[in-house]
Structure formats: C-alpha cells, structure tokens
Amino acid sequence: MKRKEGEVQVHHFMELCWDKCVEKPGNRLDSRTENCLSSCVDRFIDTTLAITSRFAQIVQKGGQ
16 A cells, blocks of 8 residues: 555544544543544554455465
C-alpha cells in the first residue's frame, strides 16, 4: 500500500471512531469515551493485522 493511501485510510478510520465515540467534544474525554476510542482503535489494528497476514499468505502461496 502506498503511503498516501495509508494516510487516507487512517484518517477515515479516525473519523469513524470519533463519530462513533465522541458525543460532546470538550477539554477532556470521559472514561466511557476513552474506552470506546480504545476499543475502536484495537478493532482497527486487529483487522488490519488479519488482512495483512492473509495477503502475505496468499502472496507466499502464489510464489511457490
């Protein structure tokens, strides 16, 4: 993946998590909002790692 495409993808993901988790922007995040954002980020990372791993397996099989 190209760097610019990656940056666009991360930006889009951040917007999704923000819209899902942040009800009232302010000076501080409450614990519910922090937990929601953390879970959202964790899901994004887990999904990205799973997809990357699967692509690596496909590439490896195709190279044999």
